[in-house]
Amino acid sequence: MMRVDRDSLRFSMSACFALAYLFSPGLFAEIRVDSSSQVFYKNATAMLGRMKDSPDPEIRKLYQEVSRASVTVHIRPITDDSRTWHVDGDRTRAHTEALDNLGRGRARNRPTSAAIYLTTESVDPTRTSWKGGVLPHEMTHAMDLASGRYNKDYKIRERRAIVFQNIWRARVNKTLREDYHGSFDTLDYQNAKRAGTLGKLTEHIFSSSDLPSSRDSNDEGDDDDGDEE
Numbered sequence: 001m002m003r004v005d006r007d008s009l010r011f012s013m014s015a016c017f018a019l020a021y022l023f024s025p026g027l028f029a030e031i032r033v034d035s036s037s038q039v040f041y042k043n044a045t046a047m048l049g050r051m052k053d054s055p056d057p058e059i060r061k062l063y064q065e066v067s068r069a070s071v072t073v074h075i076r077p078i079t080d081d082s083r084t085w086h087v088d089g090d091r092t093r094a095h096t097e098a099l100d101n102l103g104r105g106r107a108r109n110r111p112t113s114a115a116i117y118l119t120t121e122s123v124d125p126t127r128t129s130w131k132g133g134v135l136p137h138e139m140t141h142a143m144d145l146a147s148g149r150y151n152k153d154y155k156i157r158e159r160r161a162i163v164f165q166n167i168w169r170a171r172v173n174k175t176l177r178e179d180y181h182g183s184f185d186t187l188d189y190q191n192a193k194r195a196g197t198l199g200k201l202t203e204h205i206f207s208s209s210d211l212p213s214s215r216d217s218n219d220e221g222d223d224d225d226g227d228e229e
């Protein structure tokens, strides 16, 4: 008799958890990988696993921040459908879009669901392009949206993303990114590494929407070693 009671109690508790899950989707948000292409699903999931178990604590934390957000982050392949392409029409270019009705590039200060669009090649573990760190780069944009720390200045957003992209690249001996498509410098990782302040830099990114060096200067390129928050 006791056994039956215990089992039914256990069943009731499971049912409660199941109901809680069904009725509070925001509480159990997730990273949702598009499964319409088996190859993309497999590759993207494998690369997410690589972030989750990364030897770099900053990459692991980036993964955790996105997976524990109160909103959902979708990861989708770039396909023949032009709606999956970057706005500039380049279908080889990864990008992250906010899933709301505000204009593209507007600041967000509340948690916003996001969709990351990637080429299948950029997450293919059998090729070398995954070493470029496109996924951690886009995951930073997704984290900024999902946490409501999405800066209105795209230069700040890109520099934040390239910090994590360069942590990834350093790990796999890939040349570090020093600029954003030739238009501005992205040396925040390199400068922090040299100054021994990488932990401080990433903690800043995990807790605010800007960069330590953007607080008291609008000058993008010249990081001053003496900068304090």
Ligand SMILES: [Zn+2]
Pocket (backbone or CB within 6 Å): 137, 141, 157, 158, 161
């Ligand atoms: Zn970017």
